[in-house]
Amino acid sequence: MRIANNAGRLVLIDGENLLDVERASGGTFQTDPMAVFSRWAEFSAWAATVDIVNHAEAFALAGANLDAPSPRPRQVFGIGLNYADHAAESGLPLPEKPVVFTKFSSSVAGPDVEVPLPGDTVDWEAELVVVIATGGRHIPVDEAPSHIAGYTVGQDLSERTVQWQDQPPQFSIGKSFENFAPTGPSIVTLDELPHADALAISATIVTIDGEELVMQNGNTDQLVFSVDELISRLSDAVELLPGDLIFTGTPPGVGAGRDPKRFLVAGERLVTEIEGIGKITQHFVNRLA
Numbered sequence: 502m503r504i505a506n507n508a509g510r511l512v513l514i515d516g517e518n519l520l521d522v523e524r525a526s527g528g529t530f531q532t533d534p535m536a537v538f539s540r541w542a543e544f545s546a547w548a549a550t551v552d553i554v555n556h557a558e559a560f561a562l563a564g565a566n567l568d569a570p571s572p573r574p575r576q577v578f579g580i581g582l583n584y585a586d587h588a589a590e591s592g593l594p595l596p597e598k599p600v601v602f603t604k605f606s607s608s609v610a611g612p613d614v615e616v617p618l619p620g621d622t623v624d625w626e627a628e629l630v631v632v633i634a635t636g637g638r639h640i641p642v643d644e645a646p647s648h649i650a651g652y653t654v655g656q657d658l659s660e661r662t663v664q665w666q667d668q669p670p671q672f673s674i675g676k677s678f679e680n681f682a683p684t685g686p687s688i689v690t691l692d693e694l695p696h697a698d699a700l701a702i703s704a705t706i707v708t709i710d711g712e713e714l715v716m717q718n719g720n721t722d723q724l725v726f727s728v729d730e731l732i733s734r735l736s737d738a739v740e741l742l743p744g745d746l747i748f749t750g751t752p753p754g755v756g757a758g759r760d761p762k763r764f765l766v767a768g769e770r771l772v773t774e775i776e777g778i779g780k781i782t783q784h785f786v787n788r789l790a
């Protein structure tokens with residue numbers, strides 16, 4: 502199953518077909534995409550019975566205006582250095598426990614947005630994002646899957662100068678500018694994607710001249726801490742809440758790790774894709790003075 506947020510309304514997606522959940526369920530489920538996560542078991546059971554393609558009220562994806570599938574999460578976690586090949590490239594040892602920071606939730610954006618550039622060192626990080634359904638504390642690793650709504654594509658955009666400017670460094674502000682946490686296009690649930698541990702993940706810059714530069718081309722089989730481990734370890738410290746997002750880390754090829762370094766400029770597009778989930782695009786523009 503796939504769910505998405507079409508202009509503020511929760512929808513089911515099957516191929517090129519969308520179905521409005523509130524209408525199709527006769528009001529059993531709300532329009533607000535955030536409301537579904539705390540009723541996940543009930544919602545999943547209902548959704549499994551719906552024939553989207555042949556439903557009288559199904560409509561075309563082409564006319565949709567998709568926004569972030571979890572648009573107002575209360576918590577957005579970022580995990581640093583979570584790909585073995587990225588750690589090797591950085592010359593850093595594998596972390597013994599997850600390196601965790603926050604992206605403030607007002608930076609969450611949809612799958613196709615403009616991003617004002619707050620500086621000249623804005624960098625990309627293609628990431629698999631986990632969306633939490635049922636929350637909790639002290640979740641055992643083997644019970645983690647029952648807390649997952651599904652997976653979506655994310656970009657952990659980062660203004661590197663701001664990210665590192667404090668002593669000691671505090672990542673959160675440099676990773677929380679407007680639209681710095683784009684996500685989407687939909688949430689793919691575990692019945693369709695039970696394991697996210699071997700998915701191709703890439704980030705491609707489309708230059709002003711239309712040239713396509715593949716910057717990251719990795720695979721989630723390089724994750725140091727699996728999705729289930731991240732959920733377990735995070736929940737040992739923090740109560741996970743319905744709709745929370747976990748950005749699970751990025752593969753090699755970020756701009757700051759290149760020689761010479763390469764950052765995003767106005768007029769460029771960034772396309773991030775994960776096998777079996779989909780792709781998201783950002784359009785970079787100059788920030789108004």
Ligand code: ZN
Pocket residue numbers: 579580581626628657748750751
């Ligand atoms: Zn990241």
